[in-house]
Amino acid sequence: MTVSETDITEDLIRDLLRERYPDLADRPLKLGALGWDNQVWRLGDDLAVRLPWATERADALLRTEHAWLPLLAPRLPLRIPVPQRLGEPSARFPRPWLVTTWVPGEPADRAPATRGADAADALAAFLTALHRPAPDGVPDGRGRVGALSEAAESFIQGLTSAAERGLISDPDAVRAVWEDAVAAPDWAGPRLWLHGDLHPANILTATGTFCGVIDFGDLCAGDPAVDLAAAWILLPDGAADRFHEAYRPSPDAATLRRARGWAVLRALGGIHIGDAGVHGRPGGKATWGPPAQASLRRLVASLHH
Structure with a gap:
């Protein structure tokens, strides 16, 4: 079941805290963010409470985070929200919820990275550390993080809608990036850990570079190209090459082609969420539009780089 914002x-x-974790119940509490799936409330200086509210899938996502993030966090060079306690459904609230660590910083959709080289190095170090073979039991990337060809319908719908609304100026150039990506060979390597949702609202910045990564609800295993798309989505102009040089192992040409395809999908999604006609949807924000537009511009240019 879903739970309304109010x-x-x-x-x-x-x-809920008094009932389940009374030692935390008297800490200062304030709303931190409204996401697609969860509300996040800051609890004191160092903790947060994540409660699902807008989609039914959020329950499983929270349980995935609770199961795996404590194992991943020690090896990652950027701070992430580490689950500390799990709240089970009750008569008071019919869904699971989490107490996690609080990660300081500003979301990159509101405070983009400006120090390109430092941001590229930070992102490359994070993904190099994350992209290791995942154990059995980690969910496979499907749908928006599965094989790129599975997302063809989403791409066509997103491109058509954006063109009809006048949100993109050259749909043919965007289609060329997509077609090149889909034509690339599929990933033949091991199932690697993936964040799965590296868009600007899920990356935190401080002093012009990245300092944290949040919202691991789409954590899964699969093709690293899904996350490598972030080079065009998150970094300022001219920094993607630095990222590709710093990331290990160096991505091959086919992986970069697929990564551009995933980046196009994310950019089209951000453009729609940022459009004035739809940004009032839960989790949607006008701040998502400008970075998505910049991403498409970089992606079109990169095809001929």
Whole structure:
């Protein structure tokens, strides 16, 4: 079941904490963010409470984070929200919820990285550390993080809608990037750990570079190209090459082609979410539009680089 925005209040969260974790119930509490799947409330200086509210899939995503993030966090060079305690469904709140560590920083959709070389190095170090073979039991990347060809319908719908709304100026150039990506050979390597959702609202910045990564609900295993798309989505102009040089092992040409395809999908999604006509949807923000437009521009240019 879904929970409406107004159903989750400070009083509700305090009741849940008193019932399940009374040692945390008297800490200062304030709303941190409204995402597609979860609300995040800051709890004191160093913790946060994540509660699912807008989609039914959020319950499974929270349980995935709770199961795996404590194992991944020690090897990652950027801070991530580490689950500390799990709240099970109850009569007071019918869905699971998490207490995690709080990660300081500003979301990159509001405070983009400006120090290109430092940001490229930070992102490459993070993904190099994350992209290791995943054990059995980690969910496969499917749908928006599966094989690129599985997303063809989403691409066509996104491109058509963006063109009809006048949100992109050269749909043929965008289609060329996509077609080149889909024509690339599939990933033949091991199932690697993936964040799966590296868009600007899920990356935190401080002093012009990246300092944290949040929202691991789409954590899965599969093709690293899914995450390598972030080079065109998150970095300022001219920094993608630095990222590709710093990431290990160096991505081959086919992987970079697929990564551009995933980046096109993310950019089209960001453009739609940022459009004035739809940004009022839960989790949608006007701040998503400008970085998505910049991404498409970089991607079109990169095809002939």
